[in-house]
Amino acid sequence: MTEAQGLSCRLKATYPDFSLDVSFSVRRGELACIIGPSGCGKTTTLQLLSGLLTPDDGSSIMLEGKDILNLPADKRQIALVFQDYALFPQMTVEENIAYPMKLKKKSKAERTASVNSLLELVSLPEFQRRKPSQLSGGERQRVALARALASDPKMLLLDEPLSALDTKLRKHLREEIRRIHDETGVTMVYVTHDQNEAMAIADSIIVMDRGHIEQIACAEELYRHPKTLFAASFMGEGNILPYSIITQTLASEGNEYVMFRPRSGEQKIFFRPEQVTIQSDALLPLPEFLPHLEFKDAKLLSCVFQGSCYQLTYRWSEYTIIVQTDKHPKGLSAILGVRLLDILQFLDGKAVPL
Amino acid sequence: MKRIRKQSPNESLAWISLPAFLILAVLFLIPLCMTLGQAFTDGRGNFSLVTLKATFIRPYTLSVLGFTLRQALYSTLASLAIGLPGAYILATYRFPGKRIVKAVATVPFVLPSILVVLGFVIFYGNNGILNRMMMAFLHKDEPVFHVLYSLGAIILAHAFYNFPVIMNLVSTYWEQMDPHPEQAALTLGASRGTIFRTITLPRLLPAILSASTLVFLFCYNSFAIILVLGGGPAYTTMETEIYRKARMSLDGPGAASLALMSMLVTVLLLVLYLLLQKNLKSHEDFTNSQHQAQPSGTLGRILVILYSVLTAVFVLGPIISVVARSFTMTTGRSGPSHWSLTWYKQLFGLLAGKDSMNSAWIALKNSMAIALLAAFLTIPTSLSLATAVSGKGWLSSLLELVGMLPMAVSSVIIGLGYFFIARHFPKGGYILVVLAHLVIVIPFALRSVIPEVRKIPVQYLAAAKTLGADRFHVFWTIEVPLLKNSLITGAMFAFALSLGELNATLTLSDSTIVTIPIVMYQLIGAYNYQGACALGTILIIMSLVVFFVTETLKGKEHD
Numbered sequence: 001m002t003e004a005q006g007l008s009c010r011l012k013a014t015y016p017d018f019s020l021d022v023s024f025s026v027r028r029g030e031l032a033c034i035i036g037p038s039g040c041g042k043t044t045t046l047q048l049l050s051g052l053l054t055p056d057d058g059s060s061i062m063l064e065g066k067d068i069l070n071l072p073a074d075k076r077q078i079a080l081v082f083q084d085y086a087l088f089p090q091m092t093v094e095e096n097i098a099y100p101m102k103l104k105k106k107s108k109a110e111r112t113a114s115v116n117s118l119l120e121l122v123s124l125p126e127f128q129r130r131k132p133s134q135l136s137g138g139e140r141q142r143v144a145l146a147r148a149l150a151s152d153p154k155m156l157l158l159d160e161p162l163s164a165l166d167t168k169l170r171k172h173l174r175e176e177i178r179r180i181h182d183e184t185g186v187t188m189v190y191v192t193h194d195q196n197e198a199m200a201i202a203d204s205i206i207v208m209d210r211g212h213i214e215q216i217a218c219a220e221e222l223y224r225h226p227k228t229l230f231a232a233s234f235m236g237e238g239n240i241l242p243y244s245i246i247t248q249t250l251a252s253e254g255n256e257y258v259m260f261r262p263r264s265g266e267q268k269i270f271f272r273p274e275q276v277t278i279q280s281d282a283l284l285p286l287p288e289f290l291p292h293l294e295f296k297d298a299k300l301l302s303c304v305f306q307g308s309c310y311q312l313t314y315r316w317s318e319y320t321i322i323v324q325t326d327k328h329p330k331g332l333s334a335i336l337g338v339r340l341l342d343i344l345q346f347l348d349g350k351a352v353p354l
Numbered sequence: 355m356k357r358i359r360k361q362s363p364n365e366s367l368a369w370i371s372l373p374a375f376l377i378l379a380v381l382f383l384i385p386l387c388m389t390l391g392q393a394f395t396d397g398r399g400n401f402s403l404v405t406l407k408a409t410f411i412r413p414y415t416l417s418v419l420g421f422t423l424r425q426a427l428y429s430t431l432a433s434l435a436i437g438l439p440g441a442y443i444l445a446t447y448r449f450p451g452k453r454i455v456k457a458v459a460t461v462p463f464v465l466p467s468i469l470v471v472l473g474f475v476i477f478y479g480n481n482g483i484l485n486r487m488m489m490a491f492l493h494k495d496e497p498v499f500h501v502l503y504s505l506g507a508i509i510l511a512h513a514f515y516n517f518p519v520i521m522n523l524v525s526t527y528w529e530q531m532d533p534h535p536e537q538a539a540l541t542l543g544a545s546r547g548t549i550f551r552t553i554t555l556p557r558l559l560p561a562i563l564s565a566s567t568l569v570f571l572f573c574y575n576s577f578a579i580i581l582v583l584g585g586g587p588a589y590t591t592m593e594t595e596i597y598r599k600a601r602m603s604l605d606g607p608g609a610a611s612l613a614l615m616s617m618l619v620t621v622l623l624l625v626l627y628l629l630l631q632k633n634l635k636s637h638e639d640f641t642n643s644q645h646q647a648q649p650s651g652t653l654g655r656i657l658v659i660l661y662s663v664l665t666a667v668f669v670l671g672p673i674i675s676v677v678a679r680s681f682t683m684t685t686g687r688s689g690p691s692h693w694s695l696t697w698y699k700q701l702f703g704l705l706a707g708k709d710s711m712n713s714a715w716i717a718l719k720n721s722m723a724i725a726l727l728a729a730f731l732t733i734p735t736s737l738s739l740a741t742a743v744s745g746k747g748w749l750s751s752l753l754e755l756v757g758m759l760p761m762a763v764s765s766v767i768i769g770l771g772y773f774f775i776a777r778h779f780p781k782g783g784y785i786l787v788v789l790a791h792l793v794i795v796i797p798f799a800l801r802s803v804i805p806e807v808r809k810i811p812v813q814y815l816a817a818a819k820t821l822g823a824d825r826f827h828v829f830w831t832i833e834v835p836l837l838k839n840s841l842i843t844g845a846m847f848a849f850a851l852s853l854g855e856l857n858a859t860l861t862l863s864d865s866t867i868v869t870i871p872i873v874m875y876q877l878i879g880a881y882n883y884q885g886a887c888a889l890g891t892i893l894i895i896m897s898l899v900v901f902f903v904t905e906t907l908k909g910k911e912h913d
Contacts, residue, residue: 086813
């Protein structure tokens with residue numbers, strides 16, 4: 001808790017069916033994403049931060065150098081954009097956005113000017129007089145964002161703000177949110193269960209599972225060097241195989257296998273589908289010269305066209321291997337290869353440093 | 355929708371409920387204690403269990419209780435028989451005029467019981483419009499049917515009053531049920547009949563049972579209908595017996611002990627109702643999907659038209675007859691009649707009338723003043739009570755139970771309590787009437803406000819909080835505006851209920867207190883039906899105003 005700027009927190013909370021213990025920091029002006037499966041505690045984390053829930057003893061929340069743990073929600077200056085927007089149905093768009101400014105007793109002229117510029121910011125000019133019921137989902141989301149910004153928060157929390165929208169709108173709006181973040185410079189914590197969304201907009205990503213943090217890193221680091229098997233498999237597709245298959249598949253004259261020392265505990269290897277090379281012609285060898293694992297006589301189970309690539313599922317021995325390739329496979333069986341350099345090792349779910 | 359963890363929803367807002375809670379306790383508990391106190395005394399005011407014991411084991415009391423339960427059961431069954439087909443039609447079909455059918459069916463809700471009584475006498479009576487029409491049609495000189503002053507009349511009037519309760523509650527529940535289980539059953543090969551029997555009916559059962567309990571309770575506590583349409587000691591229920599004991603036999607302790615017995619039974623019924631209502635909430639995931647179709651086939655269409663027409667005649671017939679009769683003058687008992695404004699002239703004091711018609715104008719002014727006062731007092735009281743009750747903790751549940759308690763206690767018993775108080779405050783007069791009305795109307799107003807309080811998503815309050823609003827601001831800027839319509843609706847209902855209130859007023863009042871229903875009751879007793887009809891028409895106009903305002907507010911709800 002040394003950072004004086006931005007957010008730095010330790011949150012503990014216990015519920016009958018669930019307990020949460022997380023600790024993380026977000027630099028001022030940063031956009032951090034919290035991702036994780038449903039029920040991992042993302043929303044609870046936001047509610048604890050915003051003061052809608054009270055954390056257990058031993059928690060701390062420092063925002064911009066101030067301890068805000070004991071402040072009620074309305075004094076924290078942390079705005080929250082709700083998943084279902086929570087626009088006040090009886091108020092117009094303008095009244096919704098003006099609401100926090102009215103609470104701060106800002107003058108009418110000031111409020112009108114701010115509402116106009118905020119609507120400009122979220123690309124909804126001329127929407128002042130509409131009621132929330134007359135807006136589409138995407139428009140409601142923008143109004144909710146404008147209303148949250150109108151409170152001039154020290155930090156903005158967003159709880160799966162785009163999950164109720166269709167794919168195309170989601171992509172567009174996440175870029176809008178990033179743009180609004182860059183224009184306002186407000187510190188944001190953004191919760192989502194969609195790793196693509198997180199990768200697209202976050203400065204740093206916090207991966208959560210069952211009430212604790214698995215890893216905090218930028219998108220690329222998280223994808224290439226996940227610290228846990230959970231983080232590895234949650235951030236995109238991957239193949240998880242037991243360590244024992246190495247001896248059956250290692251194709252190398254060198255002694256690289258030394259780096260795959262057997263250890264006590266549950267040992268797994270992991271690699272991404274796009275790291276697999278395929279040789280469909282049984283008569284030809286695998287065009288791989290670096291040390292690699294070779295899965296001979298893998299049977300094609302399915303082939304799914306995904307636009308820019310094919311996703312293939314192979315059966316090798318008793319295991320399933322997912323492969324991504326840009327060419328349609330030629331036969332029903334193939335040799336698959338993965339470079340040793342691309343393989344990650346995990347011991348009891350934790351990454352083994354090479 | 356994601357689950358939002360919710361904690362202490364109305365933190366630090368308990369103070370809002372405190373004044374209302376105190377008022378209700380004073381208004382309700384004091385008269386109740388007076389009544390209970392009387393029940394535990396002998397004739398001379400000493401503590402004794404004699405009266406209570408005598409009442410509880412007297413065969414006559416038990417037979418009265420038996421008849422009360424019996425007529426309530428028959429009435430409930432009759433209401434179900436008329437209401438359920440209507441619920442089916444409203445829930446499954448979309449047809450032109452559906453809104454009108456729905457609206458017509460809500461009319462009895464706001465009609466005072468004395469008006470229903472009058473309408474029945476005028477419409478179904480031996481000399482009533484229906485009989486005259488049938489006599490003319492069948493060329494007979496004798497009335498075709500005799501329904502008045504019998505158990506049949508009581509049950510028919512109760513069904514008139516209560517079938518809309520069944521129809522509305524069940525059809526609303528039905529409409530909001532997720533249609534997917536039925537569709538799934540269809541894809542699994544079940545026929546429509548099988549689906550109704552095995553899927554729809556079991557899903558509806560909680561709603562049907564809960565609505566039936568409510569109707570049973572209403573019929574159990576019915577007063578004016580039994581008193582007038584029953585036509586005598588042959589049909590005595592607990593409520594009419596309490597009234598007779600208190601006001602005719604002047605047996606205070608006897609009436610009080612009967613009241614205690616009646617309350618015990620009602621509380622039992624109410625507990626049953628609350629339990630059923632809890633069940634009702636837990637099973638269904640309500641949706642707003644509109645899954646209705648046009649009536650298919652000739653049979654469906656005929657069914658819809660037939661039901662609509664019969665409902666209209668059944669509901670509107672008595673009401674229109676009252677209005678029509680108020681403008682007529684008959685020479686002789688069943689002689690020819692002609693149009694006349696005599697009754698209105700008498701009503702507004704422009705012409706001297708006979709019987710109670712002379713006090714009609716005063717009664718009109720009194721009733722308006724009492725009802726307006728009761729309605730205005732209802733708004734802050736129900737707002738604060740509803741807010742306190744909306745939480746989830748045990749305290750809220752307790753508060754809700756206490757808030758609804760006046761419903762478990764019939765208005766006759768509340769009137770009895772205030773009758774005992776009136777002995778100590780001989781000058782209390784109209785103030786006591788207003789207070790008694792307030793106790794009676796608050797639970798009804800709460801029933802329109804509490805569901806709206808519960809409907810407010812916790813996110814709205816959380817959003818306002820994160821935007822910097824403290825608890826007080828959240829209440830004034832978010833909750834109160836969202837509740838505005840339901841508060842007005844509650845106040846309108848309070849106005850209508852108070853305007854038509856007879857039971858408590860009659861039980862507590864002495865001869866110096868006159869209100870519209872009391873004068874109507876006296877006029878019916880003196881067979882001055884036209885005079886009663888003129889007053890009844892005023893009540894109908896008021897009820898219509900209330901009805902239209904509340905219906906308009908319903909349409910204006912936020913989505």
